[in-house]
Amino acid sequence: MGMTMTQKILAAHAGLDFVEAGQLINANLDIVLGNDITTPVAINEFEKCGANSVFSKEKIILVMDHFTPNKDIKSAQQCKRSRDFANQYGISHFYDVGTVGIEHALLPEQGLVGPGDCIIGADSHTCTYGALGAFSTGVGSTDMAAGMITGKAWFKVPTAIKVILKNKPNPYVGGKDVILHLIGKIGVDGALYQSIEYTGDGVAALSMDDRFTIANMAIEAGAKNGIFPVDEKTLEYCKDRYQGDLQVFEADADAEYTRVIEIDLAALKPTVALPHLPENTKTVQEAKGLKIDQSVIGSCTNGRISDMRLAAQILKGKRVAEGVRCIVIPATQDIYLQCLKEGLAQIFVEAGAVFSVPTCGPCMGGHMGILAEGERAVSTTNRNFVGRMGHTDSEIILSSVAVAAASALTGVITDPNDLD
Known part of the structure; x- marks a missing residue:
């Protein structure tokens, strides 16, 4: 029996020729990541262990992205705690106001993660770097502390689901629609502690x-x-960018999967997730007409330059609907600057939107876009749990950038194809 792509990466980092699902391994880490919320907790555990050194000054990355620029005294104290730690131990990659970006957009952009890496981060969306062919996963702050000390982490080798992507998506259908469709199909626990491995000719059609x-x-x-x-x-993205040693792993032809799912990209429609779970999916045509009070475009999920360009394309020369707050958040400083250079920021402001500095703020109900009771937002973020963006009596509809921008113009959930 062969190994999946994830299993091969884990085997290599554990110094083993072969691993199998359910096996416990101790793997060497390429990157240990923390942010302004999780790092202070990890520092407390680090100190409780009596540690006085880190395994690598270059492989620990601390990104102050959730509550920065600091919204209150507590957030300022969290960042100061992280900043003092970074200074004490000479952490090379510490990102603060002026250099900061949303961590899961920043690390790939800066070439800090790449194919074949084994990465842990004290943030659940660390799994983002799998797009580059890396094994990356979220952990708790205690595991982050252990990783900072030893450069290692324990894993139970996961089983895997193979997702075969076929054909090419239609206009206004992109990655967000693909993943919402998949979650709607298998549920929020449909891949519990498994690796989702994508393959098929449709992969080449995705940016x-x-x-x-x-x-x-x-x-x-x-x-x-x-x-x-x-x-x-992938290789083109990493060229002249990725700072590590690029390693390419491929699943064996006889690798074992718990299930195989096929998705025809050509058949997908713009998709949203209604409150209060990402699995509560509908096509936009099924959900259209629902009134919104706020539209958020950004986050680690959809705050990249292609997202900014698409939003600007839809908003250009138009005006956000009366009574709707539209918040646009580029994910990094470089993306922010590119928006200025291309005139995208001007388009957003002239359309009646607010153009924010890079921050995770509204995604997790931190700042820069909190909802009051009875309000409903359409958002390109990744979670729509009860109270996720503010009051427990507010609602979040997850969507693509195209849907969020189109809905901002009409004040109701809108299929972007209906604007043409």
Whole structure:
């Protein structure tokens, strides 16, 4: 019996020729990631252990993205705690105001993660880097602390689901629609502690940004990780960018999967997830007409430059509906600057939207877009749990950028194809 792509990466990092599902291994880590919420907790555990050194100054990455620029005294204290730790131990990759970006867009952009890497992060959407053919997964702050000290982490080798993607998507159908369709099909626990491994001719039809979006939301199906094969688009993305030693792993032809799912990209429609779970999916045509109070375009799921360009394409020369708050958040400083250079920021402001600095703010109900009771938002973020973006009596509809932008113009959930 052969190994899946994920199993091969884990075997290599554990120094083993072969691993099988359910096996416990101790793997060497390429990256240990933390943010301004999880890092202070990890530092507490680090100090409780009596540790006085880190395994690598270059392989620990701390990104102050959730509550920055600091919204209150508590968030300022969390960042200071992280900043002091980074200074004490000479952490090379510490990202703060002025250099910060949303972590899961920032790390690929800066070439800090790449094919074949084994990555843990004290944030559940660390699985994003599977788009590059890496094994990456979210962990708790205690595991982050152990990783910072030892450069290792324990894993139970996961089983896997194979998702075969076929054909090419139609206009206004992208990575967000693919992953929402999949989660709607298998449920929020449909891939519990499994690897979701994508394959098929349809992979080539997806941009790297589409793949980042799909891998990012693997956790919303309960998965340990999501992972894409390394192809020409991956290698082109990594060229002159990725700072590590690129390693390409492929699943064996006789690798074992718990199930195989086929998705015809050509048959997909723009899709949304209604409150209060990502599995509560409908096509936009089924959900259209629902009134919204706010539209959020951004996050680690959909805040990249292609997302900004698509939003601007739809909003250009038009006006956000009266009574709707439209918030546009580029995911990194580089994307922010590119929006300025291309005139996208001007399009957003002239359309009546607000153009924000990079932040996770509204996605997890932190700041920059909190909902009051009775309000409903359409959002390109990744979770729509009760109270996720504010009051427990508010509602979140997850969507693609195209749907969020179109809905901002009409004040109701709208199929972007209906605007043409």
